Amino acid sequence: MTTTTSPGPLNEECHCQRARHRHGTRACYVADRCRCAACTRANRRDAKLREYARTHGAPPPLVDAKPARDHCLDLMAAGMGCKTVAREAGLSKGVIQRLIWGNPDRGPSKRITRAHSDAILATGLRVTDRYRVDALGTIRRLQALSAVGWKHELMAAWLDMSPKNFSRLIGGRQGHVAAWRARRTVDLYEQHWQGPAGHPGPTARAAAEGWAPPLAWDDDALDDPDARPAPARRPGSHRDMHAYADLLDIGLGADEIAAHLGVSQMRARNTIQTRARRAA
Incomplete structure (x- = not known):
């Protein structure tokens, strides 16, 4: 059984062995071996509650798991991994895994403790550079830059990617991209959309694939999956x-x-x- 009190905030100044603990939870005490005063009190409190439940038959305070599960799925769809969601909520990764996927012998949790539910629902989206986001806008911008003559080797260097991985990305064979690469691509697109000096026309791959140049796109449509570029005109027609x-x-x-x-x-x-x- 877990404590019914809400966990404390993340403490950037934590002196424990592992950083970014959410103090005041038994999960922090057990999983991260944090022995600060708040986590120690939470562990003692939970031990007393478990003993009380054992001797008096008191049921644990369980609530419907669906709101917490839906919130976890939303956070993960936005780029947070299961381990990150658990860390931000001050819970063990196993709690989140059981909530979403369940165990091999049974499905996802139908009910969870109120403390776990409250901790998960209080967890906000935290997207940092290493999180992965939808790659559609990044792909369209890179293809448009290729269509005005920017070489793939140069763009790969801009994004600190190997030529092979860049080829997969610009070809639309990668569904997600690191958040920092998505932001850098937006900046590069805004700086270089007019093409390199002495513009030689589209790259060979852009011409073969028929990728749309920047002026075929509205800037606010590049990240819209339902948007389409303006039809290309045939030169000389x-x-x-x-x-x-x-x-x-x-x-x-x-x-x-x-x-x-x-x-x-x-x-x-x-x-x-x-x-x-x-x-x-």
Whole structure:
């Protein structure tokens, strides 16, 4: 049986062997071997309650496990691992595992102690650099950068990835990515969306895959799984000739027009000059 009191806050100044304990819980006393005053009191209190329950037949204070289980699943879907959820709640990993997956001989816990439920429901989302988040927005941004000419070897170095792992990521074969890489990709995209100097056009893979360039995307749609890029125009088509005039009227330069239409900057400049000569 566990204590019915709420666990204390995480203590960054803890002098125990392992850091980030949630003091005042028996789990901290047993699993982490914390012997601070709060954890020692919690362990003694639980021992007395277990003895009282044994001698008086008092039932443990159990509650429906579903709210706590749903909260755990939400935290894990947002990037927190099972062990992290347990640590933040001040509980053992086994409690969380049994709550979510159960034991081999039975399903997930149907009822848990009120103390465990309260501790889990009080645990907030804590996403740090090492947590993994959905990779969709990262993949779309990297593909768009590839579509305006940024080499994959360079982007892999930006993200501190091996070429093989980067190829898996940009190809959409990786569902999650470290949170710090997702944030760095957003920053890189905002800095380099116009393409490298002397834009040579899309990389070979971007051209083969038909990846959309940055100007085909609304910035707020890159992370939306239901959003789609604007349809690409075929360079040289009659519709494309009108597109040059439209984009020039908007005020875009040759480099931006090249990125939008998925052509090289040289081709864009030549087309603009040709149109200017014809207009003269």
